[in-house]
Amino acid sequence: MTADPPVSSQKPFKLDAAAAAARREELAEILVDAVASGASVNFLWPFELPDARRYWDRIIARIAADEILLLAVENGGRLVGTVQLLPAPQPNQDHRADISKLLVSRSARRQGIATVLMQAVEAEAQGLARTLLVLDTETGSAADRLYRRLGYQVLGIMPRHARLPGGELADTTFFFKHLPDGSR
Numbered sequence: 001m002t003a004d005p006p007v008s009s010q011k012p013f014k015l016d017a018a019a020a021a022a023r024r025e026e027l028a029e030i031l032v033d034a035v036a037s038g039a040s041v042n043f044l045w046p047f048e049l050p051d052a053r054r055y056w057d058r059i060i061a062r063i064a065a066d067e068i069l070l071l072a073v074e075n076g077g078r079l080v081g082t083v084q085l086l087p088a089p090q091p092n093q094d095h096r097a098d099i100s101k102l103l104v105s106r107s108a109r110r111q112g113i114a115t116v117l118m119q120a121v122e123a124e125a126q127g128l129a130r131t132l133l134v135l136d137t138e139t140g141s142a143a144d145r146l147y148r149r150l151g152y153q154v155l156g157i158m159p160r161h162a163r164l165p166g167g168e169l170a171d172t173t174f175f176f177k178h179l180p181d182g183s184r
């Protein structure tokens with residue numbers, strides 16, 4: 001019997017709407033885990049599986065409508081991380097996309113999963129001729145440090161932008177990154 005390779009060496013893959021629907025429960029579990037760990041991903045604890053399922057139902061519909069691209073990483077046949085790419089729909093912004101909901105299960109953190117997901121989502125963006133990526137996160141968080149390490153530039157910091165689980169308001173850092181334009 002061979003051991004699974006390190007998770008960070010496993011290749012992220014796209015989930016279309018049907019695949020995402022089939023793995024909805026795993027997606028919901030990853031989201032609940034992220035919120036429970038205090039991740040700044042728009043939800044506050046307590047956050048239960050029914051809430052997460054409703055969220056993923058909305059996202060799956062948007063995947064089916066080609067509004068969102070969902071990438072995932074699995075280990076041992078279970079999803080352990082995801083990230084979303086939201087190409088801007090405006091004709092004058094056909095070069096831009098938002099990155100959203102970079103989620104990694106607590107049990108799989110510190111193994112390079114977030115980095116490989118971000119590298120993969122950047123490659124997908126380039127394949128869609130999206131050369132300007134935009135995202136935001138809680139200032140000073142682990143995600144903030146990750147994005148800086150991956151070459152994202154700070155656009156600015158909005159003070160008291162998002163509520164934390166304890167009720168206090170935290171600053172949010174807005175980032176951007178220009179990707180090489182090899183497709184146009």
